[in-house]
Amino acid sequence: MSPWLRLIIYLVAAPIVGGLLAGWDRRISARMQSRQGPPILQPFYDVFKLCQKEAIVVRRSQNFYLFFFLLLVIFTGGLFFAGSDLLLVVFALTLAAIFLVLGAYKASSPYSFIGAERELIQMMAYEPMILLTAVGMYMVADSFYVHDIAKHPALLVLTLPGIFVGFLYALEIKFRKSPFDLSSSHHAHQELVRGLTTEFSGRGLAMIEIAHWYENVFLLGWVYLFFASSPVLGILMALLVFGFVILVDNVFARLKWQAALRSAWAVTVVFGFGNIVVLSLLRGHPTPPPAAAVLPAALPAQTSAPATPTSDLPT
């Protein structure tokens, strides 16, 4: 499949799949609490409604930041599904999150301030693990490009089990699910109002919602990459991971931010970094870089440069 086709499929299908996943999430959560739960299409109803509501803003520019948040999340997923560089994907993802934080800061309300600060802490917590995931995949597949990694003949998870566990941990934070729903949560009313999203209403809130759909699909796409050599297993595992995240959401209470940060870094060091150390020991010494290629180009310049002045010297 050509990268452009994959990109277009992502742009069209991701909000639909993401919305359905969000609907399932609420339904399954309700069933876990022995409730009936809302219809599967509920997230779409919510977004349609939000688009028709009056938009109240504290500052007009706050929705401008949100627009860039949405745009960059779509861009991140687009890069990923078009098979581009994983590092670039990670940086685009970070930039997107930064725009959301800026939007929340712009609204200058104490609740959205707390939400924004906690979001920054969360980013500090998951960012190293996400980067190590990219590095680990590079070490196995010898390329940062998603389309090369996807073509790797073996299951990546077999050589990267630690990285996979660490990535799952980062995923819990990224999905804003229960042990780590510090910055904005459906359940955190009493202490935070709605944290990061407190001051957004109407269309702005709908944009955040749609951005999350795109983001979730992108993150599950990354889970798929661990199992890319067997597509059926990959899709199955992506759905299983999503189910696992919902289960954890319903089982755990919220952590304090200190605990979230410490545990995330501990997991990163033990599982993520440990996996990479083991991997580099197993692989032995990496092949020396082709440094010799640079030398021939430099040589003629060195020989010709002193040649000219010497010929002009009077003897």
Next chain:
Amino acid sequence: MIGFKESPWILHYDASSCNGCDIETLACLTPLYDVERLGVINTGNPKHADIFLVTGAVNEQSKDVIKNIYHQLPEPKVVVAVGICACTGGIFRDCYNISGGVDSVIPVDVYVPGCAARPEAIIDGVVKALGVLEQKHLEMAALANCIDRVVYQRADRADAPEILALQKVAYQTEVELYGDDSLPPLQQTLEGLENDFDRHPAQEVSGLDAAAGRPPDEADRMVFIKAVVNGKIIGSVRCYAIGDTTHLRRMIVHPYFRGRGIGRRLLQEVEKAFPHSRRFEAKTGHRSKRGHFQLTKLGYRQFKTEPFTPAVTWCYFEKERTPQPHH
């Protein structure tokens, strides 16, 4: 239109009283009743909510909180009063600090009586509120879609109730600006407004005609101009001439329709309605920057300020009519 009926987000506030209805409302979220199956989310944030659900009678402490929350809900919004205390004040009605039901502070759309209101009744009330919510949305959309067909006309006595209702809605933003809900426009009665239609301010100022028993001059009568969309008044201004100066008073535009040039057109209509006036004078409160901006844009300039109440200082604006260029 999908949306409003399927996704009501509720903000729940307990004003006072015994907390019985408060607990029954939260019982709606439990597995037995599970209102989430109707798409209901109990948000803790007014800016995300569609339905404002209030339990308990209103006392001096909760009064401002209720008003504050109500103004933070984005349109369209619906208020549901749950329990007899929220409907009328209930057994607490005669207490010294109770101002009555929720409707003594903000407009209420659905009343759910009961002591305490049962969860079934509360869910019924919310479902009923959904109908109101959707209707409000349709009205809003219908009005917004025909904004290019605004008609500017003279208003008459029959329009008084509608103008009064509009005045109370439009001045809510001023209440927020000045933190004072005793502004005269909000205190005006229907009778008072109807009487305005028969006032001759020029005569009141001079007092001459009345003393001489002469019939008042029709040209001095107070003029009401209205902006009408789909038969509904969305803006109005009243004005009167004294000598060759026309005074503008109480320019109001419905909050949905602000920033679309309606206020500006109303001011221009005033100039047309008084062709012989050479000078136009308007006054606004000192914090109504929107009004200042509009007036300045139309060539008015501020010429004096005058303290009115501790909260409000009047700013006077004037404009000389520029002679029409001859073609």
